[in-house]
Amino acid sequence: MDELVLRQQMYGFLWALFAGVPDRSLVDALKDERMQAELARLLAEVPGADRALDRLRICSADELAEDLAVEYTMLFSAPGAAHVPPNESVYRDNLVVETPPQPEINYAGSRRVFAGLYWGDSTVAVAGEYDTEGYEVAGEIPDSLGLELGFMAHLCGRERFFRETGNGLAAEACAYRQAKFLREHLMEWVPTFANRVREKRPSGFYALAALLVLRYLESEVGAAVL
Amino acid sequence: MANLSRRDFLGLAAAAGALAGVGPGLTKKAFAKGTTGNPSSPTSTREGQWIPSVCMMCGGSTGIKVLVSDNRVVKIEPNPENPIGVSNISTDFYAQKAKGGAMCPKGNAGIAQLYDPDRVKKPLLRVTKEKGKDVVPEWKEISWDEALDLVAKKFKTLQDAGEEHKLLWFTEDSSFIHIQQDFCNLFKTPNFSQHSNLCDVARKASWIRAVGHDRPLSDPVQSRYILYFGWNPLSAVKWAHLPSVITRGVQNGAKMVVVDPFLSMTATKATEWVPIRPGTDGALALAMANVIIRDGLIDKDFVRDWVSGFDEFSQYVADKTPAWAEKETGIPAANIERLAKELGTTRPATIDFWSGPGQHSNGVFGGWAIAALAAITGNIDRPGTMIIPDKRGEKRYVVKNPKISQPRIDGLGTKYPLGHASGIYTEIIDNLRTGKSPYQPRMAFVMAQNLVLSVPGTQNVIDALKKLEFMVVVDNFMSETALMADLVLPGTLYLERTDLVGNWVTWSTMALRQPVVKPIFGQLTEPQLIIELGKRLGLKDADGKPFFDGLKYEEYLSWELKNGAPNLTIDEIKAKGGVWIDTVGTAYEKFKKELKAEQVKDAKVDEKTGLIYTEATDKDGKVTKTVLGVQVGGKPCVGFNTASKRVELANADLAKKTDANGKPLPTTPFYTKRDWQPDDKFPFYLVNWKEVTHTHSRTFNNPLLMEVQGWNPLYINTETARKLGIQTGDKVIVESPYGKAEAKAQVTGGMHPEVVGWQHGFGHWGFGEVAKGKGTADGQFNVTKSDPVSGMALHKEVCVKVSKA
Secondary structure, three states, X not given: OHHHHHHHHHHHHHHHHHOOOOOHXXXXXXHOHHHHHHHHHHHOOOOOHHHHHHHHHHXXXXXXXXXXXXXXXXXXXXXXXXXXXXXXXXXXXXEEEEEOOEHHHOEOOEEEEEEXXXXXXXXXXXXXXXXXXXXXXXXXXXXXXXXXXXXXXXXXXXXXXXXXXXXXXXXXXXXXXXXXXXXXXXXXXXHHHHXXXXXXXXXXXXXXXXXXXXXXXXXXXXXXXX | OOOOOHHHHHHHHHHHHHOOOOOHHHHHOOOOOOOOOOOOOOEEEOOEEEEEEEOOOOOOOOEEEEEEEOOEEEEEEEOOOOOOOOOOOHHHHHHHHHHOOOOOHHHHOHHHHHOOOOEOOOOEEEOOOOOOOOOOOOEEEOOXXXXXXXXXXXXXHHHHOOOHHHEEEEEOOOOOHHHHHHHHHHHOOOOEEEHHHHOOHHHHHHHHHHHOOOOOEEOHHHOOEEEEEOOOOOOOOOOOOHHHHHHHHHHOOOEEEEEOOEOOHHHHOOOEEEXXXXXXXXXXXXXXXXXXXXXXXXXXXXXXXXXXXXXXXHHHHOOOOHHHHHHHHOOOHHHHHHHHHHHHHOOOEEEEEOHHHHOOOOHHHHHHHHHHHHHHOOOEOOOOOEEOOOOOOOOOOOOOOOOOOOOOOOOEOOOEOOOOOOOOHHHHHHHHHHOOOOOOOOEEEEEOOOHHHHOOOHHHXXXXXXXXXXXXXXXXXXXXXXXXXXXXEXXXXXXXXXXXEEOOOOOOEEEEEOOOOOOOOOOOOHHHHHHHHHHHHOOEOOOOOEOOOOOOHHHHHHHHHHOOOOOOOHHHHHHOOOEEEOOOOOOOOXXXXXXXXXXXXXXXXXXXXXXXXXXXXXXXXXXXXXXXXXXXXXXXXXXXXXXXXXXXXXXXXXXXXXXXXXXXXXXXXXXXXOOOOOOOOOOEEEEEEOOOOOOOOOOOOOHHHHHHOOOOOEEEEHHHHHHHOOOOOOEEEEEOOOOEEEEEEEEEOOEOOOEEEEEOOOOEOOEOOOOEOOOOOOHHHOOOOEOOOOOOEOOOOEEEEEEEO
16 A cells, blocks of 8 residues: 555656646755655666755755756747647547548549547557546646646556455556556657657756656556556 | 656656646646637548638638548648639529539638748747837737736727827738727727738729729620730739630630730730830830820710710820830830721720739829729620629628818828728828828838838838837738837737628629638637737727626627628528629629619709709708719710719819829829839839739748748840840849849740839748748838828839849
């Protein structure tokens, strides 16, 4: 049960990193020495990490809030050369445009595939998972990284609830759904996404944050229980 | 330290959990209640729900049906119940609609526009102070409340200083216009301007001179002779039904003649392409009129009864012979003779023109000359001619506006005597840049307008926008104008919002644009944003009543619809499939409609002019004359909406007005050379155009459309290219006195030898990763200038030199 609490907390933290421009509570969390030490322990060997981690330490909370807000915006919010859309469908789905043959004008038809758009099949699948599990979202495309991580936290919370209320079957089903969602969704695109963030802003905080997410997801996949 | 185990994260998880506010407790946001998708009047199928709506990939507003499945748009098809996309003539619409409607590639590509990852998602506050083409600005996402508070705070400084007039407002002209006008009126800025000024106001000024209506519509499907000047409706599809009505007209036996420097798509399908020097269409029209009048090919009855100023016009064109016109236009005199005789002997004929002749400094009076061809041949408001639309629609929402004491800064109605209400963009931008206007604007609100790429003189526009102390841009993409903004607000696409659309066909119909999905980033719709801003600023009407408090946009639209010709609420039009069609279809010869006896019982008739009028004397003895119609053939008719109630080929009152250069206006259709002529240094005319693949400068990040047309090569005549040593695919340098840039050559026999040209809208350095760096922007070669009469932006009055790179 403790492990479940920690997993829920971990997903909650990762959600907070990618839920939007960091709010004050997240900035304060990042300014916490214990947090900084843990991040350094997990990520210090990553090239450029020292600069990003120093930033957390050296900047005042106000400076850090401003810096992270701009970095978050330039990477995940404002379109432009540095933009890395934090949405699953952009990395996974295709829009297929098919034109049927028209023999009367000697046209053989065509099939064109366009990648990289919002609201692809995986978005619909993710939204379906949310519906099933009572995870409600509004005003955002369902397959954003923040929402997907929040969903994992949500599932951990539900599993905890079922275990605490003695509903073992439901808890097992919930654990299974976590594993399924992790493999079928998050792990299908976060590796590419994390690389893309690193390419765009190698010494930024969010390159580390994305890597942190990836490493945690990998650890989850590797865990026997899943 | 890769390959971490879950155990390795325990410390971090514990640290996160130990901190107040971070972790599961914070997931309140993620667990927030909400719904997605709430379409109205859908038709459910196994595939999903088909929802009728209206396209807005361009302003043509084609009727569409949108298939929504799992809250996602999966298909868009034409809606044959909406005339836009079927036909502009009612009888033809009813005959054709069972065969289905039409939609252009842009409409088909709407899904990729909606789900484009380069869309602006959240309000973005500028961080970088510097502005300019080479500046890549940094932004900070802020909340909607913060954004609206900021705009209100800035605009409040104008209110506090009594400088509300120093707010400039720019918007496109097809959506939520009235509520924007209300905002500007109540804020008390006179400087509300719309896109039309960059499009067709010269044509509007020409036609309104002639027939008293600024947008008569061509009826090719019933025509026997189709004569188009500088218009490419088979590709630059203003309305999706145009290719159908034109090609069916030709299939029915009409001859189609296209006058254009470029062998456009329409010209390739024409019976005859007439290559012409840019800006000389008026000369061709006058010479054709010369022949038609000389050979007695006019419609004598129509001219006698319904044309005013024919004698003055005849006198003016007496020396505008084909030989004279050959020197101006480059078209052999014999061809002009033949075309004139064909036109004079073939009825009905539809004679129209759009931006080709209009976007030159001589555009308005040249356009009037083209309209005169329709007048002398009786080809007005009859089947197969130019139909004056009976366009009744919504009633304008009634607001008691406070008085605005300051004038506009663009000389609308004063400096530009035949200017259109949409304003004079070039004058605004140039005044902003140079500080020449009576007052210097301080702020701007730009709604879905990419001024930097759309107003001629790109660098001037950039320099002008730098002068503003605060600029808000609402857009779907980070346009080059958004890149100059202090605050960018995400717009909605047509699939995400509600609006009313008055259809541009020849009889009265309206359609409802309705959201088929909720705004996908949770953004406010533009009307909501205006209402919220109006509330924050406490805008009041003339009676001191807060206007925006409690206002709901759907109720506002519903009032307009219910009190207008449709007499329906929004819910009622939804129940009718989102389209209202007047049972009175296309009417012809409306000018002959007789006035009712009670209307004329106290009226007098002017014996000389035939005008029917009443007189009223006020308490000071001042007599006011109200013209009701005109007496023709002994019958009191409503006539045309002109001063003479006839089609006008002369108007003496014009001589009292001067153009922007201080010259008195001619009193008849008139030809003079355009101001900017080729010379030894810049020997080629440079023209631009639009194609079906793109709209303005705003569809260039759409991967589907960019696959169809992903570059704008510079078209050069084969012989001209040979002399310059240029072959297709070569890089060339295009240079004018105002700009120099590289382009890719496309050598063709389908271009006038003195002209080079390309498709407008390319050459983005912002906008999106698909659009960026594709093709050449055309506005950079131009100066920020309008025609001196209507204020039409001079997109096509440019001369350049071209050399191999």
